[in-house]
Amino acid sequence: MSTLNQSIEPYYMQFLRCAKYSHVFEYENRSYHPITLPTCDHTMCKQYIGKIRDERKCPQDQVSFGIDHRPIDQLPTNYPLLIILYDPSKLPKDHKERYGQCPSYMKLDDETKTCFISADKTLGDISMAIKPIINTKECESVISRSMIRKIFSLLNSQYVEREGRSKFLKAMRSLAEHICIDIMLGHQNPQQLTNDVWSAVGFQNHTFYESAMQEKVLNHILSFFKHHAESRAEDIVSFVIKDVHANDRRYIRHIVDLLSGASCFQIKQERNSSLMQLKQDFKNCEDLRAAYDSKIIQIALKEGE
Structure with a gap:
């Protein structure tokens, strides 16, 4: 026992x-x-x-x-x-x-x-x-x-x-x-450090500082790709905004761009647009979140050099 x-x-x-x-x-x-x-x-x-x-x-x-x-x-x-x-x-x-x-x-x-x-x-x-x-x-x-x-x-x-x-x-x-x-969080002013990190990453909207909000966006991106093999970034953003009820497209798009920077997508050029396909390695929440977090850490560490 x-x-x-x-x-x-x-x-x-x-x-x-x-x-x-x-x-x-x-x-x-x-x-x-x-x-x-x-x-x-x-x-x-x-x-x-x-x-x-x-x-x-x-x-x-x-x-x-x-x-x-x-x-x-x-x-x-x-x-x-x-x-x-x-x-x-x-x-x-x-x-x-x-x-x-x-x-x-x-x-x-x-x-x-x-x-x-x-x-x-x-x-x-x-x-x-x-x-x-x-x-x-x-x-x-x-x-x-x-x-x-x-x-x-x-x-x-x-x-x-x-x-x-x-x-x-x-x-x-x-x-x-x-x-x-x-x-680092324990030895610096938490609020100032948080603001500096998220500013470096590209977020000025405090709503998106919250881990729960970011996780919600990531889950909806996963949900989108369960029903779409590939799509434009604009269509992904529109789907997420509709379900998450966020009021700023820029930050949703920025999360998509961060995932793209973390090599989570295969990009295919078709005429005048780019189609994004979520790679198999990132089709579960844990792996997608890990890639997203690693990209944020990479940006924050580079900013602090």
């Missing part, structure tokens, strides 16, 4: 539950072990993974796993997540004990096993660091929800494959950038 404090806020529980069955992961019950899928990084219990063992695409978003000739139920248990849920003394510490029965791990050569173990230890250390914070009422005064999302996005990594380890390193960098921004 998990030792997770039952008073934990519901917000965090979504990161500690099976993406399919919604029950909390457990160590004692092997059927409830967390297994993170490659590429999409959804984490599901071993019970459900066993049911979809021969699938080649994630049932959540139809993203290809990118692993051939290997059933997904041979992937390793996500111990960094279990570390948050359990007293570490209740979990195996030795990697041979943890992964000695895992076919995916045992097939790795010695050098790759070393890389895997290094990544696993790093994530385990992060889990140990966040664990005492996550069970406190003051959690959100210490770290923001967006920071929590990034931390758990990192913990929900599958790094048994080379591509997964590369993605893991990018997620580490993104988290480090986010931490740096939080530190």
Whole structure:
């Protein structure tokens, strides 16, 4: 039975539950072990993974796993997540004990096993660091929800494959950038810093400083491309303004331009107009938001040089 404090806020529980069955992961019950899928990084219990063992695409978003000739139920248990849920003394510490029965791990050569173990230890250390914070009422005064999302996005990594380890390193960098921004916010006048950053990015309208407003716009852009394979920027803006009820086309267009600058679109020239097609890599909210945030960080850091 998990030792997770039952008073934990519901917000965090979504990161500690099976993406399919919604029950909390457990160590004692092997059927409830967390297994993170490659590429999409959804984490599901071993019970459900066993049911979809021969699938080649994630049932959540139809993203290809990118692993051939290997059933997904041979992937390793996500111990960094279990570390948050359990007293570490209740979990195996030795990697041979943890992964000695895992076919995916045992097939790795010695050098790759070393890389895997290094990544696993790093994530385990992060889990140990966040664990005492996550069970406190003051959690959100210490770290923001967006920071929590990034931390758990990192913990929900599958790094048994080379591509997964590369993605893991990018997620580490993104988290480090986010931490740096939080530190700067804590040591400068928050309002002035916010104004300066958004001014550098191109927003003077305070309505668009709000993360919720930007996320709303991004979600509506995603919604637009669910029904349109490609379109002009002007048509995207018109759709978003109609549903978001924003009164300034310039800032909606600016968000579209930021996404374009982040290489989220394929651009096709047709007669006198440019048609934009959302790339497959950015057809879910998390990836689109990550690309958008990275572009804003890039602009802000360049402005501060």
